[in-house]
Amino acid sequence: MSAPLTAETEKRIALLFPPDKREQVRQLLRDECGNNLFPAELDPENLDRFRFAVLKLSQGNLDELHKAIRLAKSDWRDLLMAAGFGQVETHRHWLPDQAWAKSDT
Numbered sequence: 001m002s003a004p005l006t007a008e009t010e011k012r013i014a015l016l017f018p019p020d021k022r023e024q025v026r027q028l029l030r031d032e033c034g035n036n037l038f039p040a041e042l043d044p045e046n047l048d049r050f051r052f053a054v055l056k057l058s059q060g061n062l063d064e065l066h067k068a069i070r071l072a073k074s075d076w077r078d079l080l081m082a083a084g085f086g087q088v089e090t091h092r093h094w095l096p097d098q099a100w101a102k103s104d105t
Contacts, residue, residue, distance in 0.1 A: 006044045009026045009051050009066040011095075016060040018100040024063065030056070037076050048078055052091040053083035060099035 005013075005026060017025050029051050035041045037050060054072055057079075058065035072079040085091045 003034045003044045003047050004038065005029060005051070007050055008048055008092075009044075009055075012052060012055050015096045015098045016055055016100065017060065017062075021062060021100075025055075028065060028069060033072055037072055043088070049085055049088075049091045050079065051083050052094055053079050056083045056085075056094060056096070060096075 004087055009029065010026075013022055013025050013029075028042075034047055034052050052073060054065060054068035057068035068079065068082075071082065080086055083091075085094075
């Protein structure tokens with residue numbers, strides 16, 4: 001079973017992706033960027049670090065999100081370093097600008 005998304009993950013999805021892309025992003029995060037990355041099951045809050053990392057690297061672009069998820073599947077440590085989340089709590093301070101609104105104007 002896939003781990004649900006936290007409210008903090010949902011907040012970042014809403015800032016990065018327009019409404020018509022959000023369900024696709026949610027599905028990718030639940031199915032491709034969750035407990036499938038690890039031998040032990042993590043709770044949703046502990047998955048935030050990895051989900052925030054792929055969202056950060058995506059910069060609101062679905063193709064980049066797919067690339068970041070592939071990186072997570074290859075080596076989640078490389079993912080965290082690429083996103084700048086090498087320190088355990090760093091991800092909690094990352095909040096993107098509203099990327100999709102800028103591209104619509």
